[in-house]
Amino acid sequence: MSVELLLCVGSLFFLAGIGVPVAYAILVASMIYVGAAGQSIGIVGKNLLDGIYQSFLLLAVPLFIVAANIMNAGTISDRLLNFCVATVGRFKGGLGHVNIMASLIFSGMSGSAVADAAGIGKIIIDMMRKDNRFTPGYAAAITAASATIGPIIPPSIPMVLYALVSNASIGALFLGGILPGLLIGAVLMGMNTYISHKRGFGIEAPVPLRQLPRKTADAFPALLMPAILLYGIYGGVTTPTEAAAVAAFYALLLSSLFYRALSLRGLFSIFIESARSSAAVGLVIGGALILNYIVASENIPNLLAGYLGELNVSPIVFMLGVNVLLLVLGCFLDATTIILVIIPLFLPTCRNLGIDLVHFGVVAVVNCMIGLITPPYGILLFVINAVTGIPLRDIIREIWGFLAILVCALLLMIFIPEVVLFLPRFAGYGG
Template structure:
C-alpha cells in the first residue's frame, strides 16, 4: 500500500545518503507527501515562505555568521589567543588549557562550533604541534571537544533555531547557556590537566605577571564584544537580532579601523563565505519548515505522546530517553537538522510533563553539539581531521576521555535544572 508519509521518509533518508543537502531532501519528501495526499504542492513553498518571512529572529543567523567570519579574517582571534596564553598557559598542558580557554572566549562572539574549530582552532592546532610537544591527533581531539562550547555560551545559532521551533525567549535561552558552557570548559580543562600530568606535557611559555596588563589591554576591544552583546540584550537596549547586527558592525569596525587587519579583498571574501554559510543554513531551515508541516498533518507529536504514556515515564525518565535518542541521532544526523526536525516532536510532551522549555532547550542543544564529535559521523571530527591530516580513527581514540568528561557535564545540565535556570531567574525569568 502506498503510504505518502513512509515514502517521504524513504526519500529524505535516500537523498541524504546520496550526498544531497538534508534541507533539499526534506523539501522533496514534503512535496511527495503533499502530492500523495492530494494536497496542493504549493503548500510547501507557502509554508516555508511564511516561516522565513514571519520570523524576525532568523535575521540574527546570517549576522552572527558574518561577525564570526570577520573575526576569523582579522587579528581578533590572534589577540584573544595571546590573552588566553597569558592567563592559563603557565600550567602543565598549557596549550591544551589555552585551547579550551580561547574557545570559551571566542564562543561569546561566534555562536558556531564550526567557526570556532576552523578559525581559532586552526591557529591553536598549529601552535600545539609546531615543536612536537603534542601529537596532531591530541591537538585535533581537544580542539573538536572545546569547539562544542561555542554554541552553548551566547550568542548561539542553535539556540536561535530552538527558539524558532519552541517559541521560547532567545534572551533567556542565551542566559541559560552561560553556566553550562562554563561547566563544559571546566571539565575539559580538568581532563586535559590529568592527561598532561600522566603524559608529561610541558607548560607553555610563561608570560610574566607584569606583562599581563599590556596583553589584556591589546585584547580589550575583542573582549568587549560579548559584554556589549549581553549587556544590550539583558539591559533591554536591543533585541537578540539587533545585537547580532551590532556584533557584525562592531567586528568590522574593530578589524578595519582599530586593528587595520582586514583589507577590501579579504572583506569581499568574508562576505562570500558568510553568504555560502547562510545559504546552507537557510536551505536547512526551509526544508525543516516544510517537513514540520508534514509532521503536523500526520499528527506525529500526538501519536508519540500516546506512545510515551504507555511507559509511564517520569520527567527524569523522559529526559534520560531524550539524551539517549539525541546522542544516537547525533551519530548520523547534523545538529541543526535534529533541532529543526526531531526536537519539535518532543516539545508538546515535555510541556505536558512540566519540564521547563528553557531548560529543555539547553539540554537538547548540548546533545546536538556533542553529536558533532560523536562517532562515526561527527562533523567536527572531519573538520579537524582535514586541518591536521590525521585519520579520524586516531582522533577518536584521543577524544574519548574528553567525550566522557562532557557526558558528566551533560548529566549535571540534565538533572540539575536549577543550575541551568539560575541566571535566567536572576534576569526575571518565571519558569
Template sequence: MNLTSPFPLALGAIVGLSLLGVPIGHAMIGGSVLYLYLRGMDMGAAAEQLLNGTYSSFLLLAIPLFILAAAIMSSGSILDRLLRFCNAIVGRFPGGLAQVNVLQSVVFASMSGSALADAAGSGKLMQEMMTRGKRYTPEFAAALSAVSSVIGPILPPSIPLVLYALVSGTSIGYLFIAGVLPGLLLGAVQMVLIWWLAKRRNFPLEPKVPLRDMPRVTRQAFPALMLPVVLLGCLYSGVTTPTEAAGVAAAYALVISVLLYKLRWSDFYDCLLDSARMSVSIGMLIAGALVFNYVITSENIPASLSRVLSGLDLSPLGFLLLVNLLLLVLGAFLEGSTIILVILPVLLPTAKALGIDPVHFGVIAVLNIMIGLVTPPYGLLLFMMMKVANVPMAALLRETWPFLAVMAGALALVVAWPDFVLLLPRLAGYTG
C-alpha cells in the same frame, strides 16, 4: 505501516537524495514536495502557511547578522591577539598550550555560533601550534580541538539556541544567558582533565608571559572580548530586540575591526561572501525543515508520539534521559540544525506536558547535540579533525574517550540540576 504510502515514500526520497550527495535542506524539500503531490494537497496553500508562519519571523534575521559578526571578528589580526591573551592567562599551567585550546574556544564563542566553524578555523590553527616541534601528538591535538569546539555553540551568541528559540517560541535572551554556566562547566571539566593528563604524560610547559606584559596583551584583546558584553547588554537592558542586538553586534565588530584592528576592505568583502554562503546554507536548511515539519504535522506524528510517551508513564527525569540517549545517537549522524528544526518540535509537546522548563530543555538539547558531534562512530567533528590532522580514526578515538567521559558527567549535572541552568535567567527576571 504501508511502505508504499506517501510518508514512507517521502522519507525514502529524503534518505536517497542525501546519500546521493544532495544537501539535506534540498533533500527535505524534495521529499516533502513528493508527499504533498502523492497526498493531492494544495502546494500553494502549504507554501502560504509556511511563509506567513515561522519563516516570516524577524528572529531569523539574527542568524546572518551573527554569522557576519563572527566572520569579521575572525579576520585580520584579531585571532592572533586573542590567542596571545589566552596564552597569557593559562599557558603557564601544566599542559599550557592544551589549556589555551580550551580557553580559546570559550573566548571565540562570541565569534562563531558553529562548532564546525570553530574546528575548521581556530581549531585547525591550534592543531598546527600544538604539534609544532612534536610537543603534542597529532591525535591528542586533534581530539582536543574536536571536543573543545563544542563549547562555543553553547555560549552566546549561539546559532543552535537561536534555532531552538525559533521552533519553541522561547525567549532568545533567556536561552543565551542560560547557556553561560553549562558552557563554562564544559570548558572547566576539559581543563581539569588536561591538567590531570599533563601530570601523567609530562606535557610541556609554555614560557610564562611576564606580568608586566599582561596589561598590554589584555588591552590589545579587550575590544574583541567586549563583543558578548555589548550583545547581552543590549538584550537585557531592553534597548533592542534580539534581531536588533545581532545588528548591533555586527556593527560593533565592523567598527572595532576597521578602526582598531586595521581590517582591510578586501578582507571585509571576503567576510561578506563567507557569511552570505553560510547564511544561504542555513536558510535552505531551515526552509527544508519547515516544509518537512508541515508534513510531520499533517501526519499527526507529534500527537501520536505524545500519546505513546504518555503511555510509558515516564517521569520528567526519565523523559529527559530518553531524550539524551536519542539526541546523542542522532547527533553522531546528523547535523545539529537538522535535529533542532525537525526532531525537537516533535519532542517539545511532551516536555511541556511533563512540566519541563523550555529554557532548561533547550540547553539540554543543544548540549546533547554538540556532544553528539564528537560521539563515535560518525561524529562530524571527528571526521573533520581526522582529515585536518591526517590521523587514523582509531587513534583519534583513544584520545577522545576520556573527554567524552567528563563531558557526560557535565551533561548529567545539567540534566539533574535545573536550578544550575536557570540561575542566571532567574537573576535576569525569568519566571518560567
C-alpha cells in the same frame, strides 16, 4: 502511519543514505508526500517562504555568521591567543588549557563550533604540534572537544533555531548557556590536566605578570562582544535580532578601525563566504519548516505526547530517554536538522510534564554539540581532518575520553536544572 508519510520517510532515508545533502533530501521527500496526498506542490514553496520571511528572529542567523567571520579575520584571533597563553599557558598541559580557554572566549563571538574549529582551532593545533609538544591526534581531539563550547555560550545560532521552533525566550536561552559552557570548559581542563600529567606533556614558558595588563588591554575590546549582546537583550535595548546586527557592526568597527586589520577586499570576501554559509543554513531551515508542516498535518507531536503520557514517565526519565535518543541521532545527523526536525516532536510532552523549555533547550543544544564530535559522522572531526591533514583514525582514537567527560557534564545539567536556570532566573526569567 499513513501511506503518504511512509513514502516521505522512506524517500528521506533513501536519499540521505545515498549521499544527497540533508536539505535537498528533506525538500524532495516533502514534495513526494504532498504529491501522494493529492495536494498542490505549491504548498511546499508557500510553507518554505512563509516560514523564513515571517520570522524576524531568523535574521539573527546570517548576522551572527557575518560577525563571526569578521572576528575571525585579521589579528583578532592572534590577540586573543596571546591573552590565553599569558593567563593559562603556565600550567601543566599549558597549550591544551589555552585551546579550551580560547574556545570559551571565541564562543562569545562566533556562535558556531565549525567556525571555532576551522579558524582559531587550526592555529592552536599548529602551536601544539610544534616541537612535538603534543601528539597530533591529541591536539586535534581537544580542539574538536573545546569547539563544542562555541554554540553553548552566547551568541548561539542553534539556540536561535531552538527559539524559533519552541517560542522560548532567546534571552533566557543565551543566559542559560553561560554556566553550562563554563562547566564544559572546566571539565575539559580537568581532563587535559590529568592526561598531561599521565603522558608528560609540558608547560609553556610563563609570560611575566607585568605583561599581563598589556595583553589583557589588547584583547579587551574583543572580550566585550558577549557583554554587549547580553546587555542589549536583557537590558531591553535591543531585540535578539537587533543585538545580532549590533554584534556584526561592532565586529566591523573593531576589525577595520580599532585594530586596522580588515581591508575592503577582505570584507568583500567575508560577505561572500557569509552569504554561502547563510544560504546553506537557510536551505536546511526551509526544508525543516516544510517537514514540520507535514508532521503537524499527521498530528505526530500530539500522538507522541499522548503515548508518552499513557506511559506515565517522570520528567527526569523523559529527559534521560530523549537525551539518549539525541546522542544516538547525533552520530548520524547534523545539529541543525535535529533541532529543527526532531526536537519539536518532544515539546508538547515537555509542556505536559512541566519541563522548563529553556532547561530542555539548553540541554538539547549541549547534546547536539556532543554529536558534532561523535564518530562515525561527527562533523568537527572531518573539519579538523580537512584543515590540518591529521588522520581521522588518530583523532577518533583520542576523542573517547573527552566524549565521556562531556556526557558526564550533560548528565549534571539534566539532574541539576539550576546549572542552566540559575542565571535566567536571577535576571528575572519566570520559568
